[in-house]
Amino acid sequence: MASSTxxxxxxxxxxxxLGTAGIVIPLVRRFGLNPVLGYLGAGAILGPLGLGxxxxxxxxxxxxxxxxxxxxxxLADLGIVFLLFLIGMELxxxxxxxxxxxxxxxxxxxxxxxxxxxxxxAALAGAKPAAALIIGACLALSSTAIVLEVLSRQGRLxxxxxxxxxxxxxxxxxxxxxxxxxxxxxxVSENGSVLTSLAFALTNTVxxxxxxxxxxxxxxxxxxxxxxxxxxxxxxxAATLFVIVATGVAAALAGISMALGAFxxxxxxxxxxxxxxxxxxxxxxxxxxxxxxxxxxxxxxxFRELARDPVWLxxxxxxxxxxKSSILIVLARLFRLSWPAALEVGLxxxxxxxxxxxxxxLAAAFGLIDPKVAxxxxxxxxxxxxxxxxxxxxxxxxxxxxxxxxxxxxELSVAPSHASGHxxxxxxxxxxxxxxxxxxxxxxxxxxxxxxAAAVPEQRRQGRTVYYGDATNPEFLKSCGLMEAAAVIxxxxxxxxxDEIVAQVRALRAEMPVVSRARDADHARHLYSIxxxxxxxxxxxxxxQLSEATLIDLGVPMGTVIASIxxxxxxxxxxxxxxxxxxxxxxxxxxxEEKRAS
Numbered sequence: 184m185a186s187s188t189x190x191x192x193x194x195x196x197x198x199x200x201l202g203t204a205g206i207v208i209p210l211v212r213r214f215g216l217n218p219v220l221g222y223l224g225a226g227a228i229l230g231p232l233g234l235g236x237x238x239x240x241x242x243x244x245x246x247x248x249x250x251x252x253x254x255x256x257x258l259a260d261l262g263i264v265f266l267l268f269l270i271g272m273e274l275x276x277x278x279x280x281x282x283x284x285x286x287x288x289x290x291x292x293x294x295x296x297x298x299x300x301x302x303x304x305a306a307l308a309g310a311k312p313a314a315a316l317i318i319g320a321c322l323a324l325s326s327t328a329i330v331l332e333v334l335s336r337q338g339r340l341x342x343x344x345x346x347x348x349x350x351x352x353x354x355x356x357x358x359x360x361x362x363x364x365x366x367x368x369x370x371v372s373e374n375g376s377v378l379t380s381l382a383f384a385l386t387n388t389v390x391x392x393x394x395x396x397x398x399x400x401x402x403x404x405x406x407x408x409x410x411x412x413x414x415x416x417x418x419x420x421a422a423t424l425f426v427i428v429a430t431g432v433a434a435a436l437a438g439i440s441m442a443l444g445a446f447x448x449x450x451x452x453x454x455x456x457x458x459x460x461x462x463x464x465x466x467x468x469x470x471x472x473x474x475x476x477x478x479x480x481x482x483x484x485x486f487r488e489l490a491r492d493p494v495w496l497x498x499x500x501x502x503x504x505x506x507k508s509s510i511l512i513v514l515a516r517l518f519r520l521s522w523p524a525a526l527e528v529g530l531x532x533x534x535x536x537x538x539x540x541x542x543x544x545l546a547a548a549f550g551l552i553d554p555k556v557a558x559x560x561x562x563x564x565x566x567x568x569x570x571x572x573x574x575x576x577x578x579x580x581x582x583x584x585x586x587x588x589x590x591x592x593x594e595l596s597v598a599p600s601h602a603s604g605h606x607x608x609x610x611x612x613x614x615x616x617x618x619x620x621x622x623x624x625x626x627x628x629x630x631x632x633x634x635x636a637a638a639v640p641e642q643r644r645q646g647r648t649v650y651y652g653d654a655t656n657p658e659f660l661k662s663c664g665l666m667e668a669a670a671v672i673x674x675x676x677x678x679x680x681x682d683e684i685v686a687q688v689r690a691l692r693a694e695m696p697v698v699s700r701a702r703d704a705d706h707a708r709h710l711y712s713i714x715x716x717x718x719x720x721x722x723x724x725x726x727x728q729l730s731e732a733t734l735i736d737l738g739v740p741m742g743t744v745i746a747s748i749x750x751x752x753x754x755x756x757x758x759x760x761x762x763x764x765x766x767x768x769x770x771x772x773x774x775x776e777e778k779r780a781s
Contacts, residue, residue, distance in 0.1 A: 261475075
């Protein structure tokens with residue numbers, strides 16, 4: 184009796200989405216593929232334009248495909264709302280101010296130039312001015328989700344290419360809200376006087392956003408203070424979801440997009456003391472909702488586009504990448520990035536991005552873009568996004584071939600001063616800067632080196648003693664006084680680069696003490712096997728610091744705690760060296776324990 188009241192069509196489609204998240208994506212991750220691409224591919228294959236179009240011939244596919252995209256459109260809308268809210272949370276004032284030169288300069292110039300060139304091509308192909316501008320602006324954007332995931336997985340977010348990519352993506356994220364607003368205004372102006380419609384839409388939008396901002400400032404902070412005082416995590420989650428959905432609904436009632444309202448809410452909460460707690464609260468939902476968004480985006484990909492116009496689609500995909508990459512490379516060079524960094528930024532950000540689906544889909548829904556043009560643009564964007572991991576690999580393979588012969592900044596040509604009995608610190612990122620500050624505190628001489636052509640000049644202008652160069656080059660190591668140095672400390676995070684540096688140091692001075700950063704115990708064992716004197720695994724050090732803080736907070740005397748932590752560190756070091764075939768005599772405490780145990 185109860186089963187007859189269930190809308191089985193909606194539930195079967197929802198089960199396909201949840202099954203994708205629970206079964207398909209773990210398999211995609213297992214094979215090292217990008218989960219965003221996994222969701223896009225699953226949506227294209229299991230959607231109504233994929234296998235769903237064969238249900239009449241094969242009825243069994245009903246249970247494995249999405250029959251009607253409208254059944255899951257609400258989840259997709261919620262995914263877009265969350266995506267804009269998270270972007271608003273990322274765009275804090277401090278972050279924008281710190282990166283303003285790259286965000287406004289490199290990112291802003293890229294958006295304007297790319298939109299103008301692509302929009303001009305669309306206009307030449309016969310699109311109306313408003314449609315050409317929307318297509319150009321949408322295709323000018325890149326994939327924040329995939330690019331940042333690729334850079335994070337490679338440990339390259341802190342390189343000059345990583346920072347420039349992140350700044351450009353931030354600029355693009357900032358451009359999304361005005362783009363959605365422009366599409367909404369254009370849809371209104373299509374049905375009446377242009378000036379009257381524009382004036383009405385702008386006034387309505389300004390008033391609506393002003394009300395959201397005022398009410399948000401008055402209500403949000405007190406609301407979260409009240410919820411935080413109760414101390415129940417589930418209430419914090421509920422309050423966060425309430426704010427996201429409420430601001431989205433308020434914006435929709437005012438005639439603007441839900442996503443724009445959620446974006447404003449994210450901006451407001453980014454400046455509060457609850458930012459980190461909010462990020463933690465929505466983290467369990469973030470991946471799922473964004474995944475569902477990308478799945479529903481994939482459902483709009485029509486494989487028949489490839490069959491209908493394979494030459495145009497493939498040619499358009501490579502043309503889009505070529506146009507955007509060329510613009511980005513030229514701009515990156517103007518902003519004094521090295522050739523390898525400029526090439527990597529260009530190839531990473533050359534493909535289209537997820538907001539093209541949002542913008543083009545919204546414009547098609549308002550009748551601003553022809554459905555066939557929208558379908559072609561979505562397929563084009565999807566195809567280029569799938570190429571991002573491969574383009575990243577190509578950029579890194581080409582990097583050694585395009586290294587700069589001349590320095591981009593006078594600060595980079597400064598040679599290390601002659602020294603002896605000093606330490607050579609390879610890498611001057613966050614870890615290297617801490618090491619250098621401790622050497623300074625203990626009045627020990629050092630020379631710091633880094634191969635980031637964008638960061639070194641800025642650090643030197645701040646008074647830091649750091650030199651530009653490649654520590655895998657034996658001649659450069661000699662110029663840093665390797666033959667007279669007391670030790671080499673490697674703080675970079677790239678495993679292959681560490682191996683090359685250690686090999687060069689050992690070839691020049693076999694007895695030189697080499698201390699290196701390691702990702703984990705396995706990496707440390709490897710480093711000991713290739714000749715590192717001491718390897719410092721990040722995971723083990725984090726666990727030791729956590730243990731030390733816990734024991735002190737529990738009232739154990741600090742001297743006893745510090746002694747036990749040092750003893751445990753020596754035990755770990757001995758075990759790792761032993762596993763690498765370089766065992767030394769066990770530490771005194773450990774030997775005593777072994778003797779007592781026997």
